[in-house]
Amino acid sequence: MATAKAIATQIQNDILAGHFDPTLNRYRLEPKAATKAQPKTLLELWDAWVDYLDLPPATQANHHKWFRRMIAKANPGLSNTNWLTHSNISPRTYK
Structure with missing residues (x-):
């Protein structure tokens, strides 16, 4: 719960400062996994x-x-x- 509150606070602060990340990547605990590469063979x-x-x-x-x-x-x-x-x-x- 504490982690969720900290992220919510960070989002609120970023919105107020005009630095909100609409992709939400900045607020993830782990970076979103990249999609797998298409097979070539x-x-x-x-x-x-x-x-x-x-x-x-x-x-x-x-x-x-x-x-x-x-x-x-x-x-x-x-x-x-x-x-x-x-x-x-x-x-x-x-x-």
């Missing part, structure tokens, strides 16, 4: 997607790990799909 996108899924470690260690290795080996760009169609992989893997 398919591997970065894959890792972000798998993290987002919040999968059990066993699932990540099996199926997802193997596909990640294929992506890392080919090292394609974010929108490049030719690597997948020209890879020598089994129909089961495509599925």
Whole structure:
């Protein structure tokens, strides 16, 4: 409660002095986290997607790990799909 009152007092003083920060960054206890950078490669996108899924470690260690290795080996760009169609992989893997 004391922290909230101190911040409120600081905001009031800044308004009166004409130095109010409308972004409120000045009054945060911790700086607002920067937005995550957009993935630049398919591997970065894959890792972000798998993290987002919040999968059990066993699932990540099996199926997802193997596909990640294929992506890392080919090292394609974010929108490049030719690597997948020209890879020598089994129909089961495509599925």
